[in-house]
Amino acid sequence: MAIDESKKLSSSDLTRLLRQTITSGEFSPQDRLPSERVLSERFGTARGTVRSALAKLEREGVVETRPGSGTYVVGEERMVTNQVVANASPLELIDARFALEPHSCRLAVLNARSADFEKLEALMDEMEQASDNPAKFSELDTRFHALLAEITGNSLLIWIVAQINSVRNQEQWKLMRHLTLNEDMIHAYNRQHREIVAAIKQREPERAAQLMKNHLESARLSLTRSAAT
Amino acid sequence: MAIDESKKLSSSDLTRLLRQTITSGEFSPQDRLPSERVLSERFGTARGTVRSALAKLEREGVVETRPGSGTYVVGEERMVTNQVVANASPLELIDARFALEPHSCRLAVLNARSADFEKLEALMDEMEQASDNPAKFSELDTRFHALLAEITGNSLLIWIVAQINSVRNQEQWKLMRHLTLNEDMIHAYNRQHREIVAAIKQREPERAAQLMKNHLESARLSLTRSAAT
DNA sequence: TAGATATATACCAAAATTGTACCAATTCAA
């Protein structure tokens, strides 16, 4: 496992790191983790810090510690959660959004309430005021798509979109958006967002889904164009 | 209007920026934010500005600060994969599959190789031999849909489908399938699987997607029927 | 100009981390 030596680890950071290490498959269920002293050396922290992190994981039910013996991984085997998401390519991400978001729009049509539209309008207003600020627009755009998922009320979809958004917040992706997001692009996106919300408001599921497809197609095009140059 | 990227952040700007950062998923509930000194450096503002922004967020109830410890995101416990997936309702699951799998079929059309069809054929043969064994059929059916995702070659889709499938193996769900899966149903599903694979083989993406929608609609119907009785 | 806001710096008290030492339970080889 690669550890960023330059970053200091706090207890909560170490908890997350250990959980990731376990769920990423480095340690299988019933496996014994390295001893606390080894872990403390490996992560560059004191043994007490490792202990508090392991205690938290034990409260979560991820591991089980047996005095004199060791700390063992409990529970079912999980897929490579974070690594998959972190290593996804831009085109894979777009394809995944192509799968998810048009149908999210259909479901949003069935569930949207007036309060939801108020949130959407406020968000779109803010996005239009951020036309000259790609970084700000990008954050608001992420929030916009997360909000659409929330409106569906489907916890699975909300969670999946949140996972996908966690990719978009990574440095590598912020850099890429910087290359593809010019002011014209932002105006186009704003227009498309308005159209999508209008279709949802008018309770036209198929039209909303089609508009979302068009929106994502725009994003895919600007991505492939920037990759070609 | 000229674009000024190095524009200074005001307190209210920073408040909005932090709120978006939190709600977009970069920081999950119960996570500790970076220290005020680190945040001030990251956003290029003075520590006092960060403090006033965090104070505003605390008044809003978004975060909670503990002297000597840090500032924490308030809210429900972090949505770990297990919990989200385990608590999803049957209808939520179907809706999520409605979003994912038709488009997976389109992508599969673009990527399927002869070796993939061999695997699919073998799997469908096995499923047809298991018509009188709901448990075994269900296991193979899960594998069938996972294989379709694998054929897309999209690591994100593969991972998402795997996560969703992990639900279907839980006890509660096995019980539910027991109620909905009779031999006629299994025959119908087998027929639909054959049609979907045929459409992929004939490189007809839209037809494959539509057949998958029909397939999922069958599943949804049998679910609602069993819930009604 | 006068008020409001942001910056920069310094110091405090609370909390966390560190480093060390020792204890008790477990493991494993002689």
Add this chain to the structure above:
DNA sequence: TTGAATTGGTACAATTTTGGTATATATCTA
């Protein structure tokens, strides 16, 4: 069986980090 080695459990003081606060300066706005 015995005993050495390893493991987690615990305690304690020193150090570092963190939020809380105060002060002085600079900058912008009405």
